[in-house]
Amino acid sequence: MIILFGAPIIERVPMAALTGVxxxxxxxxxxxxSFRIINKMPRQDIFVGILxxxxxxxxxxxxxxxxxxxxxxxxVFAWENAKRIRARKYxxxxxxxxxxxxxxxxxxxxxxxxxxxxxxxxxxxVIVDFKESRVADMSAIEALNKLTExxxxxxxxxxxxxxxxxxxxxxxxxxxxxxxxxxEDPTYRVATNR
Numbered sequence: 001m002i003i004l005f006g007a008p009i010i011e012r013v014p015m016a017a018l019t020g021v022x023x024x025x026x027x028x029x030x031x032x033x034s035f036r037i038i039n040k041m042p043r044q045d046i047f048v049g050i051l052x053x054x055x056x057x058x059x060x061x062x063x064x065x066x067x068x069x070x071x072x073x074x075x076v077f078a079w080e081n082a083k084r085i086r087a088r089k090y091x092x093x094x095x096x097x098x099x100x101x102x103x104x105x106x107x108x109x110x111x112x113x114x115x116x117x118x119x120x121x122x123x124x125x126v127i128v129d130f131k132e133s134r135v136a137d138m139s140a141i142e143a144l145n146k147l148t149e150x151x152x153x154x155x156x157x158x159x160x161x162x163x164x165x166x167x168x169x170x171x172x173x174x175x176x177x178x179x180x181x182x183x184e185d186p187t188y189r190v191a192t193n194r
Contacts, residue, residue, distance in 0.1 A: 044080075081109065085112050095123050095125075096125045119150045125159070128159070131162035134167050
Protein backbone atom coordinates (compact mmCIF):
# COMPACT_ATOMS: atom_id res chain seq x y z
CA MET A 1 0.00 0.00 0.00
CA ILE A 2 2.87 2.36 0.82
CA ILE A 3 4.49 1.77 -2.58
CA LEU A 4 1.21 2.15 -4.47
CA PHE A 5 -0.28 5.10 -2.65
CA GLY A 6 2.40 6.49 -0.36
CA ALA A 7 5.14 7.06 -2.95
CA PRO A 8 4.93 10.88 -2.61
CA ILE A 9 5.45 10.54 1.17
CA ILE A 10 8.38 8.12 0.83
CA GLU A 11 10.06 10.47 -1.67
CA ARG A 12 10.35 13.01 1.14
CA VAL A 13 12.32 10.59 3.37
CA PRO A 14 16.08 11.12 2.86
CA MET A 15 17.90 8.30 1.07
CA ALA A 16 20.39 8.03 3.96
CA ALA A 17 17.52 7.22 6.34
CA LEU A 18 16.19 4.49 4.01
CA THR A 19 19.72 3.10 3.70
CA GLY A 20 20.00 3.00 7.49
CA VAL A 21 16.69 1.11 7.72
CA UNK A 22 17.92 -1.40 5.10
CA UNK A 23 21.18 -1.92 6.99
CA UNK A 24 19.33 -2.49 10.27
CA UNK A 25 16.99 -5.01 8.60
CA UNK A 26 20.02 -6.85 7.16
CA UNK A 27 21.82 -6.84 10.53
CA UNK A 28 18.77 -8.09 12.43
CA UNK A 29 17.88 -10.85 9.93
CA UNK A 30 21.42 -12.18 9.43
CA UNK A 31 22.15 -15.52 11.12
CA UNK A 32 25.16 -14.48 13.23
CA UNK A 33 25.44 -17.98 14.69
CA SER A 34 26.64 -19.16 11.27
CA PHE A 35 30.07 -17.61 12.01
CA ARG A 36 30.45 -19.95 15.01
CA ILE A 37 29.65 -23.08 13.02
CA ILE A 38 31.40 -22.06 9.80
CA ASN A 39 34.13 -24.67 10.31
CA LYS A 40 31.44 -27.40 10.49
CA MET A 41 29.66 -26.33 7.31
CA PRO A 42 30.46 -27.93 3.92
CA ARG A 43 33.10 -25.96 2.03
CA GLN A 44 30.86 -25.76 -1.03
CA ASP A 45 28.15 -23.98 0.96
CA ILE A 46 30.65 -21.51 2.40
CA PHE A 47 32.07 -20.84 -1.08
CA VAL A 48 28.61 -20.28 -2.62
CA GLY A 49 27.57 -17.95 0.22
CA ILE A 50 30.71 -15.84 -0.06
CA LEU A 51 30.46 -15.78 -3.86
CA UNK A 52 26.83 -14.59 -3.75
CA UNK A 53 27.80 -11.82 -1.29
CA UNK A 54 30.75 -10.69 -3.45
CA UNK A 55 28.68 -10.67 -6.67
CA UNK A 56 25.93 -8.71 -4.91
CA UNK A 57 28.42 -6.11 -3.67
CA UNK A 58 30.30 -5.77 -6.97
CA UNK A 59 27.36 -5.85 -9.41
CA UNK A 60 24.64 -4.44 -7.10
CA UNK A 61 22.33 -7.17 -8.41
CA UNK A 62 21.02 -9.62 -5.81
CA UNK A 63 18.86 -11.53 -8.30
CA UNK A 64 21.84 -12.27 -10.57
CA UNK A 65 23.98 -13.26 -7.58
CA UNK A 66 21.33 -15.69 -6.32
CA UNK A 67 20.92 -17.16 -9.82
CA UNK A 68 24.68 -17.74 -10.08
CA UNK A 69 24.65 -19.27 -6.58
CA UNK A 70 21.84 -21.67 -7.54
CA UNK A 71 23.68 -22.73 -10.72
CA UNK A 72 26.93 -23.34 -8.84
CA UNK A 73 25.08 -25.26 -6.11
CA UNK A 74 23.43 -27.46 -8.77
CA UNK A 75 26.81 -28.18 -10.39
CA VAL A 76 28.35 -29.03 -7.01
CA PHE A 77 25.39 -31.33 -6.28
CA ALA A 78 25.87 -33.09 -9.65
CA TRP A 79 29.59 -33.50 -8.98
CA GLU A 80 28.97 -34.96 -5.53
CA ASN A 81 26.35 -37.39 -6.89
CA ALA A 82 28.77 -38.49 -9.61
CA LYS A 83 31.10 -39.80 -6.90
CA ARG A 84 28.32 -41.94 -5.45
CA ILE A 85 27.90 -44.37 -8.36
CA ARG A 86 28.98 -47.85 -7.33
CA ALA A 87 28.91 -51.31 -8.85
CA ARG A 88 28.65 -54.70 -7.15
CA LYS A 89 30.14 -57.40 -9.38
CA TYR A 90 29.67 -61.18 -9.27
CA UNK A 91 29.53 -64.28 -11.47
CA UNK A 92 26.43 -66.48 -11.31
CA UNK A 93 26.37 -70.28 -11.60
CA UNK A 94 26.00 -70.07 -15.43
CA UNK A 95 29.17 -68.00 -15.77
CA UNK A 96 27.30 -64.75 -16.50
CA UNK A 97 28.89 -61.63 -15.01
CA UNK A 98 26.53 -59.27 -13.19
CA UNK A 99 27.09 -55.58 -12.48
CA UNK A 100 24.57 -54.18 -10.00
CA UNK A 101 24.72 -50.40 -10.37
CA UNK A 102 23.95 -48.10 -7.41
CA UNK A 103 23.48 -44.38 -7.98
CA UNK A 104 22.26 -42.36 -10.97
CA UNK A 105 23.97 -42.66 -14.35
CA UNK A 106 24.19 -39.16 -15.85
CA UNK A 107 26.73 -36.83 -17.46
CA UNK A 108 28.85 -36.43 -14.33
CA UNK A 109 29.00 -40.14 -13.42
CA UNK A 110 29.67 -41.62 -16.87
CA UNK A 111 33.46 -41.75 -16.40
CA UNK A 112 33.19 -43.50 -13.03
CA UNK A 113 30.66 -45.95 -14.54
CA UNK A 114 32.98 -46.83 -17.44
CA UNK A 115 35.88 -47.42 -15.03
CA UNK A 116 33.85 -50.05 -13.15
CA UNK A 117 33.29 -52.26 -16.22
CA UNK A 118 36.05 -54.62 -17.40
CA UNK A 119 35.19 -55.51 -21.01
CA UNK A 120 38.46 -57.35 -21.73
CA UNK A 121 38.20 -59.83 -18.85
CA UNK A 122 34.43 -60.25 -18.68
CA UNK A 123 32.81 -63.51 -19.89
CA UNK A 124 30.76 -63.83 -23.10
CA UNK A 125 27.55 -62.65 -21.43
CA VAL A 126 27.19 -59.67 -19.10
CA ILE A 127 24.16 -58.26 -17.31
CA VAL A 128 24.09 -54.68 -16.03
CA ASP A 129 21.36 -54.36 -13.41
CA PHE A 130 19.84 -50.91 -12.88
CA LYS A 131 17.50 -51.90 -10.04
CA GLU A 132 19.11 -49.32 -7.72
CA SER A 133 20.00 -46.84 -10.45
CA ARG A 134 18.53 -44.93 -13.34
CA VAL A 135 19.63 -43.66 -16.73
CA ALA A 136 19.12 -39.92 -16.48
CA ASP A 137 20.28 -38.17 -19.65
CA MET A 138 21.73 -38.42 -23.17
CA SER A 139 25.29 -38.69 -21.85
CA ALA A 140 24.27 -41.87 -20.03
CA ILE A 141 22.63 -43.22 -23.16
CA GLU A 142 25.78 -42.51 -25.17
CA ALA A 143 27.87 -44.25 -22.48
CA LEU A 144 25.65 -47.34 -22.72
CA ASN A 145 25.89 -47.22 -26.51
CA LYS A 146 29.70 -47.11 -26.43
CA LEU A 147 29.78 -49.86 -23.82
CA THR A 148 27.57 -52.05 -26.04
CA GLU A 149 29.92 -51.43 -28.98
CA UNK A 150 32.95 -52.35 -26.86
CA UNK A 151 31.35 -55.64 -25.82
CA UNK A 152 30.25 -56.36 -29.43
CA UNK A 153 33.82 -55.80 -30.71
CA UNK A 154 34.96 -58.44 -28.21
CA UNK A 155 32.15 -60.84 -29.34
CA UNK A 156 30.33 -60.47 -26.03
CA UNK A 157 26.67 -59.80 -25.28
CA UNK A 158 25.51 -57.00 -22.96
CA UNK A 159 22.05 -57.05 -21.34
CA UNK A 160 20.41 -54.28 -19.32
CA UNK A 161 18.02 -55.28 -16.56
CA UNK A 162 15.55 -53.55 -14.23
CA UNK A 163 15.32 -50.30 -16.14
CA UNK A 164 12.53 -48.07 -14.88
CA UNK A 165 9.74 -47.04 -17.25
CA UNK A 166 11.20 -43.56 -17.76
CA UNK A 167 14.66 -45.05 -18.47
CA UNK A 168 13.16 -47.44 -21.05
CA UNK A 169 11.31 -44.54 -22.64
CA UNK A 170 14.52 -42.53 -22.80
CA UNK A 171 16.32 -45.46 -24.45
CA UNK A 172 13.39 -46.06 -26.81
CA UNK A 173 13.43 -42.41 -27.89
CA UNK A 174 17.15 -42.79 -28.64
CA UNK A 175 16.87 -46.11 -30.50
CA UNK A 176 18.56 -44.58 -33.56
CA UNK A 177 21.61 -43.81 -31.43
CA UNK A 178 21.79 -46.88 -29.23
CA UNK A 179 21.42 -50.61 -29.74
CA UNK A 180 21.13 -52.39 -26.42
CA UNK A 181 19.72 -55.77 -25.49
CA UNK A 182 17.25 -55.01 -22.69
CA UNK A 183 15.99 -57.93 -20.64
CA GLU A 184 12.31 -57.28 -20.10
CA ASP A 185 11.35 -57.48 -16.47
CA PRO A 186 8.24 -59.48 -15.64
CA THR A 187 5.05 -57.74 -14.60
CA TYR A 188 4.08 -58.89 -11.13
CA ARG A 189 0.45 -59.13 -10.12
CA VAL A 190 -0.91 -59.24 -6.60
CA ALA A 191 -3.03 -62.25 -5.67
CA THR A 192 -6.32 -61.47 -3.96
CA ASN A 193 -8.85 -63.65 -2.18
CA ARG A 194 -12.25 -63.76 -3.86
